[in-house]
Amino acid sequence: MTATGALIQTPRLTLEPLRIAHAAACFEAFAQPSLYRYIEMPVPADEPELRRRFAGWIKGSGREGEGWGNWIAVERRSGKPAGWFQATLHSRHADIAYLVFGEFQRRGMAVEAVQALCGHLFAALPIDEIRAQTDARNDGSIRVAIGAGFVADREPVASTLHGDPTRDLVFRKRRA
Numbered sequence: 001m002t003a004t005g006a007l008i009q010t011p012r013l014t015l016e017p018l019r020i021a022h023a024a025a026c027f028e029a030f031a032q033p034s035l036y037r038y039i040e041m042p043v044p045a046d047e048p049e050l051r052r053r054f055a056g057w058i059k060g061s062g063r064e065g066e067g068w069g070n071w072i073a074v075e076r077r078s079g080k081p082a083g084w085f086q087a088t089l090h091s092r093h094a095d096i097a098y099l100v101f102g103e104f105q106r107r108g109m110a111v112e113a114v115q116a117l118c119g120h121l122f123a124a125l126p127i128d129e130i131r132a133q134t135d136a137r138n139d140g141s142i143r144v145a146i147g148a149g150f151v152a153d154r155e156p157v158a159s160t161l162h163g164d165p166t167r168d169l170v171f172r173k174r175r176a
C-alpha cells in the first residue's frame with residue numbers, strides 16, 4: 001500500500017483515497033460557494049466537472065519527485081462524505097490542505113482528520129515537516145492548524161486570492 005493509497009481511520013471518520021466515483025456523493029457538498037471564500041479553486045458547475053477535477057488530482061502533477069494524495073473523509077456513523085483532505089508530497093516535507101463540508105463543520109472533524117493524516121504521513125514517509133498555508137483572515141483554518149499541533153511562522157508571506165493581493169500564514173509541524 002502506498003502512502004497516498006492508504007485508508008486512514010480516525011475516531012469518527014474513514015479517510016478513503018479519492019476515487020472518481022466519489023464525485024456522485026460529494027458534488028452537492030463541493031458545490032457550496034461559502035467553502036471557497038479563502039481557497040483558490042472554482043466552485044464545480046456540475047458533477048461531470050467534479051469528476052474531471054478528481055481525475056486530474058488522481059493523475060497528479062507529473063512533476064518529478066512530487067506526489068499527490070487526496071482523501072474523502074466519510075463519517076462512519078452516517079456513511080456521508082464529511083470533507084476532503086489533500087497532501088502534496090515532496091522529498092523531505094509535505095503540504096496539506098483541508099476542507100470540511102457545511103453540515104459537518106464546527107464538530108472537531110477537521111482537527112481530528114488533520115491529526116490522523118499527519119500521523120499517517122510521518123509514519124509512511126521519510127519527511128521531517130508538514131506545512132499548511134492559509135489566508136491570514138481564515139480564522140477557521142488557523143484554529144484547525146493550531147488545534148492539530150502546527151506552529152505559524154513569525155512573518156506572513158505575500159500571496160493572492162481571487163486576483164487580489166493578500167497575506168498567508170505558513171504553519172509547520174515537525175516530526176515528533
Ligand SMILES: CC(C)(COP(=O)(O)OP(=O)(O)OC[C@H]1O[C@@H](n2cnc3c(N)ncnc32)[C@H](O)[C@@H]1OP(=O)(O)O)[C@@H](O)C(=O)NCCC(=O)NCCS
Nearest residue numbers: 035098099100105106107108109110111139140141143147
Ligand atoms: C476551516 C475548516 C476546515 C474548519 O473545519 P471544522 O471541521 O469546522 O473545524 P473544527 O471543528 O475541527 O474546528 C477547529 C477549531 O476551529 C474553530 N473554527 C472552525 N471554524 C471556524 C470559523 N469559521 N471561525 C472561527 N473559528 C472556527 C473551532 O471552533 C475549533 O476551535 P477550538 O480549537 O477553539 O476548539 C472549514 O470551515 C472549511 O472547510 N472551510 C472552507 C475551506 C477552507 O477554508 N479550508 C482551509 C484551507 S487550508
